[in-house]
Amino acid sequence: MIRSSLPLVALFAVTTASAGALHGIHPEDINRGGDACTDFFDYANGAWRQQNPIPSYMDRWSRRWQSGEVNKEHVRDILTELSAKTDWPKGSAGQLAGDFYAACMDESRVDALGSKPVQPWLVEVNAIKDKAGLQRMIGKLHDVGVFVPFIVYANEDLHEPSKTVAHIYAGGLGMPDRDYYLKPEPRFVEARAKYLEHVARMFELAGTQPEAAKQNAQTVFAFEKRLAEASLDNVQLRDPKQMDHPTAFADLRKLAPDFDWTKYFDAAHMPREAVNVTQPKFMQQVEKELATTPLPQWKTYLQWHVLNNAADTLSTPFVEENFAFNGKFLTGATEMKPRWKRCAELTDNQLGEALGAKYVEKYFPPEAKARMQEMVKNILLAMDDTIRGLDWMDAATKQKALEKRSTFFPKLGYPDKFKDYAGVVVSRASAWDNVVAASRWNVADNRSQVGKPTDRSRWGMTPPTSNAYYNPSQNEIVFPAGILQPPAFDVTATDAVNYGAIGVVIGHEISHGFDDQGAQFDAQGRLSNWWTPEDNKQFAAKGQCVVSQFEGYFIEPGIHHNGKLVLGESIGDLAGAKIAHRAYLKSREGKAPEPTIDGFTPEQQFFLAWGQFRGDEIRMETQRTMVQGDPHPIAKYRVNGPLSNLPAFRETFQCKADAPMVRAEKDRCEVW
Numbered sequence: 001m002i003r004s005s006l007p008l009v010a011l012f013a014v015t016t017a018s019a020g021a022l023h024g025i026h027p028e029d030i031n032r033g034g035d036a037c038t039d040f041f042d043y044a045n046g047a048w049r050q051q052n053p054i055p056s057y058m059d060r061w062s063r064r065w066q067s068g069e070v071n072k073e074h075v076r077d078i079l080t081e082l083s084a085k086t087d088w089p090k091g092s093a094g095q096l097a098g099d100f101y102a103a104c105m106d107e108s109r110v111d112a113l114g115s116k117p118v119q120p121w122l123v124e125v126n127a128i129k130d131k132a133g134l135q136r137m138i139g140k141l142h143d144v145g146v147f148v149p150f151i152v153y154a155n156e157d158l159h160e161p162s163k164t165v166a167h168i169y170a171g172g173l174g175m176p177d178r179d180y181y182l183k184p185e186p187r188f189v190e191a192r193a194k195y196l197e198h199v200a201r202m203f204e205l206a207g208t209q210p211e212a213a214k215q216n217a218q219t220v221f222a223f224e225k226r227l228a229e230a231s232l233d234n235v236q237l238r239d240p241k242q243m244d245h246p247t248a249f250a251d252l253r254k255l256a257p258d259f260d261w262t263k264y265f266d267a268a269h270m271p272r273e274a275v276n277v278t279q280p281k282f283m284q285q286v287e288k289e290l291a292t293t294p295l296p297q298w299k300t301y302l303q304w305h306v307l308n309n310a311a312d313t314l315s316t317p318f319v320e321e322n323f324a325f326n327g328k329f330l331t332g333a334t335e336m337k338p339r340w341k342r343c344a345e346l347t348d349n350q351l352g353e354a355l356g357a358k359y360v361e362k363y364f365p366p367e368a369k370a371r372m373q374e375m376v377k378n379i380l381l382a383m384d385d386t387i388r389g390l391d392w393m394d395a396a397t398k399q400k401a402l403e404k405r406s407t408f409f410p411k412l413g414y415p416d417k418f419k420d421y422a423g424v425v426v427s428r429a430s431a432w433d434n435v436v437a438a439s440r441w442n443v444a445d446n447r448s449q450v451g452k453p454t455d456r457s458r459w460g461m462t463p464p465t466s467n468a469y470y471n472p473s474q475n476e477i478v479f480p481a482g483i484l485q486p487p488a489f490d491v492t493a494t495d496a497v498n499y500g501a502i503g504v505v506i507g508h509e510i511s512h513g514f515d516d517q518g519a520q521f522d523a524q525g526r527l528s529n530w531w532t533p534e535d536n537k538q539f540a541a542k543g544q545c546v547v548s549q550f551e552g553y554f555i556e557p558g559i560h561h562n563g564k565l566v567l568g569e570s571i572g573d574l575a576g577a578k579i580a581h582r583a584y585l586k587s588r589e590g591k592a593p594e595p596t597i598d599g600f601t602p603e604q605q606f607f608l609a610w611g612q613f614r615g616d617e618i619r620m621e622t623q624r625t626m627v628q629g630d631p632h633p634i635a636k637y638r639v640n641g642p643l644s645n646l647p648a649f650r651e652t653f654q655c656k657a658d659a660p661m662v663r664a665e666k667d668r669c670e671v672w
Contacts, residue, residue: 355464
């Protein structure tokens with residue numbers, strides 16, 4: 001949260017010397033009527049949530065999400081500046097980002113065009129005459145990022161991560177995941193009914209008569225349901241072993257012989273080399289559809305996904321209908337985000353590195369990066385200490401774990417070299433055509449890596465992104481400049497606050513290298529077992545403790561978290577809080593203690609910073625969607641769950657042994 005009206009760059013430019021005393025947590029956010037030992041989530045920021053209801057266009061809200069929206073204002077300011085100038089050199093970053101944003105913002109032109117921009121695609125799909133034409137169309141749609149019914153994407157080879165190969169993933173569904181098509185619970189039955197209405201309405205908007213539109217919706221749903229039945233569920237998708245199926249190119253042709261893979265790969269300019277088919281059963285179903293599903297049904301299915309992908313760049317009726325299902329029904333938001341936010345998000349998504357340099361220049365100065373580098377170094381060292389101190393792991397496995405930790409590769413802020421988007425043609429004439437042009441470049445850029453040595457300089461997020469990630473194949477932890485803003489990270493805050501907020505996030509991402517997924521990858525990023533059988537058994541038992549804990553967390557009667565689905569993120573939060581706290585204490589050795597501020601000790605500030613950073617209020621509709629398919633628990637349990645396991649938390653707030661925020665010794669979970 002920005003605590004003054006100064007622009008963020010000015011806040012960041014204030015040095016410790018000129019700013020005087022560093023600030024602590026936000027005491028005004030604390031629910032003084034609450035109790036830290038009863039419900040720390042409520043205590044840490046209950047007052048803020050009470051005074052700051054979720055905006056109608058958001059599905060959740062906290063200082064963190066507010067900061068993310070402020071960040072979009074910064075992106076908008078950059079894009080407004082770029083789009084105000086019309087004489088940029090053609091193809092330059094300024095021209096591409098500026099004209100892309102301007103075309104998106106020209107609502108009157110977008111509305112006047114209606115569905116006209118997408119009609120040539122619908123007409124071309126409708127003109128398919130045979131299976132060869134169908135396969136060419138699937139390839140053309142893939143070229144522009146409409147990945148149906150499967151996805152081909154370049155990623156590291158799971159067994160030789162220094163090389164990039166093509167991975168074939170399941171795709172082609174219009175609802176969040178397979179269970180929406182298959183499960184009998186009332187919320188899924190309702191979703192299916194709403195989805196049928198939504199698909200029909202979109203076809204009507206594109207010019208189909210109402211009765212035919214309803215029939216189209218039934219065709220689409222039946223097609224997608226068959227794909228869903230052949231797909232892995234969300235828990236299975238978290239197991240890299242279940243997604244590991246190296247397949248020679250000749251064998252790919254045997255797996256799905258009705259699809260001409262040679263023509264597809266040649267048209268995509270990818271070498272005919274071995275691939276990883278992540279879900280063979282799904283591809284067998286695609287093969288069955290190619291062999292048995294009538295061509296008119298295929299056409300309807302493909303037309304739907306063209307409309308579904310284009311909806312937000314078409315006229316207002318399409319945008320509103322898309323929001324009615326994907327926004328209002330699935331998330332609970334009651335109104336759309338302002339157009340400028342949607343256009344800023346779209347521009348960042350498609351051309352994020354074209355505006356990345358200017359964003360970093362304004363909002364991520366060198367002193368911020370230097371302080372982050374120091375924190376990352378300290379937290380990595382704390383992970384080493386944690387591994388060495390484990391009493392359940394033998395010396396051989398510890399050595400392997402330490403070897404893996406030593407190969408961690410942090411990326412902070414922004415890439416060393418920004419993409420140049422050479423060849424992308426963007427104009428102010430059509431928002432959809434610009435998305436097609438940018439998507440075509442992004443797809444080709446990804447495909448160009450197949451068969452080459454893995455380029456470790458590439459990033460999976462844009463500089464303005466307010467998020468972070470861990471990549472097990474490259475053993476890298478990545479923090480874009482967009483998340484390195486208050487309240488996550490603030491150069492004017494105490495170490496206690498920064499270690500408690502972004503520090504726990506750093507520890508969380510490091511811990512992903514050792515969660516139920518990451519622990520299956522070795523120091524070189526290979527999917528390879530580096531565990532002794534006994535240590536692996538102990539690790540699984542410790543993970544089961546976390547599974548059981550989160551299975552007991554309900555969002556409403558009858559609906560609770562799936563412990564196996566959230567296991568990795570929950571291990572990350574638990575270990576992240578522990579090692580960030582350890583790193584904070586170690587960082588203060590030999591220094592004067594940080595002060596008590598607003599009545600809170602430095603250690604109390606550490607834990608309060610996590611509670612205030614992670615303290616999201618979340619709409620119930622969004623919670624239901626998250627519990628179904630999101631590997632992250634809801635915010636309340638991301639705060640209370642891990643902290644209730646930590647003796648340091650109990651000691652800091654002097655909680656009694658039977659307090660709700662203190663798990664009994666026999667139930668206490670500790671993995672790392």
